[in-house]
Each structure stands twice: as C-alpha cells, then as structure tokens.
Amino acid sequence: MPPALPLDADCRPDCPIAAAGEVLSGKWTTLIFRDLFGGTRRYSQLQASLAGISPRILADRLRMLEERGLVHRRVIPSVPPKTEYSLTDWGRRIEPVLVALAGFGQMVQGIGARA
Amino acid sequence: MPPALPLDADCRPDCPIAAAGEVLSGKWTTLIFRDLFGGTRRYSQLQASLAGISPRILADRLRMLEERGLVHRRVIPSVPPKTEYSLTDWGRRIEPVLVALAGFGQMVQGIGARA
C-alpha cells in the first residue's frame, strides 16, 4: 500500500514537505507551536519558556507566523500594554506534526541513552 | 482526552519535540530523509535532488545522521568509488513525521494560494 501522501523525491517542485519546512524554518518555530498548543501565551511567557531564545528572533518568528495566519496576536490595552499570542484554527492543524515529532524525539532520546 | 504524548510546555527539560528538532536541525535534513525514504541514493543523486544544497552541508548532514545511527553509508569500491546512503531501521521511523509534515505543508500551500 502506497503512503497516503507523496513522500518520494518526485513530489518536487511543489513539495509539501519543503513547504512545511519553510514555515517551520529556524531552531525555535516548532517549540513556539508547542508552547502555543498549550494555550494562549504572552511574549514574556514565551521568552521564559524558550530558554535561550533571542528577543529579536522571538519577535521575528511570531510576526512571520501571524502574517501566515497561523498565530493570532492580541494587544491588551493595560499599563504597561501586554500582548497575547494564540494559535488560529489553521495553526492548530500543526498538531499531527508535533505528535509525530514527539514520538520520533522519544525514539532518538532512547538511541542516545544506549549509545 | 489528553494527547497521547506530552505537547505542553511542561515537557521540558527533556522535551522530545526539542530532541527531534536537534536531529532535524538545518534547512535540509528533512528533505534528505524524504529522498532516502524513496530508497537508497548516492551522494551525487542527493546533491542533484536537493537543488541548491552546498556539498559541504550535504556531507555534514549525512555524517551527522550516520553517527546517530539513522542513516547507513556504504562505499562501493569501484573506480571512481561510489557511496550509497540508505535509512536504517531507526531512520525509517521518521515516516510519521514526514507524513504529518506533508499534510501540514499541503494546508500551508492552500493558505498561500488564497492569500
């Protein structure tokens, strides 16, 4: 039985895996999705959770994801103003990727433990 | 019903998603897996398929994946010698990630078409 989606090299030039890779480019994007999958988060919460991320990169990634319609940004007019980020309906469709990555990552951790 | 694998921010410090991200780091790694998922490939075949990859990066990634036990490297003692790369049993377990990425990528392409 062939796979449900084309995984072979012939999926170019409009390869969906490459398209996903463009959205998930950079070290931090999947981890931002992971955190937002847990619910709405503020900028400072994301920065604390993503230990080591540069504020510039966090702002860049959030802006990119918002432009693509995967993340919603909401400014709360308090003092000082706060910003909330959450996944859109489109963004929530990253879930199967995160689940698959978590499964693969657990396997990789298992290899590392025995190596 | 909670997700089968921990997707929330509390999955640190040994977050399996972050572990997967380390293996799949860089622009090209998932595309190398995609190509090798289609079967054994030679270095020159991968270089042709991954249009634009630098030979240094291709060699680096293949070496990293071999060291992690996800890719098998076989030198054929012909003249000039050829090198074949294939997925190991561990490496083949990337399949669910590729399938999920392909599904997400198709959705992203769909968004792009209407934006």
Add this chain to the structure above:
DNA sequence: GTAACTACTTCACTTAGTGAAGTAAATTTC
C-alpha cells in the same frame, strides 16, 4: 524625579550555510 513593568528594537558578535574551486585515484580518449 526615580524606578519598575512589558514588549519589543538595535547593534556588535558568533554560528550556519553558500558556491566556486580544488583533490585523489584510476581509467578511458587521443
């Protein structure tokens, strides 16, 4: 008036990736 708070931006620096060129060794071509 000084400090604190939040969400950033700016800037100098390091790391990752690019792409053209070079290497090695045998083998076919002239």
Add this chain to the structure above:
DNA sequence: GAAATTTACTTCACTAAGTGAAGTAGTTAC
C-alpha cells in the same frame, strides 16, 4: 603517454541567520 573524465568529497571566502547585552517608549507607583 599526456589529457580529460568520473565521483565524492574538502577548502575557502563570502553571506545569512541567530545571539545576547543594552536601549526605547509610555505609564504608574513611590
């Protein structure tokens, strides 16, 4: 027998991406 070919890389100079410390803006608490 000298030159060109083939494959899998390596080297090197350059550009892009990411880091991390510091700064900014506007308001309120002291």
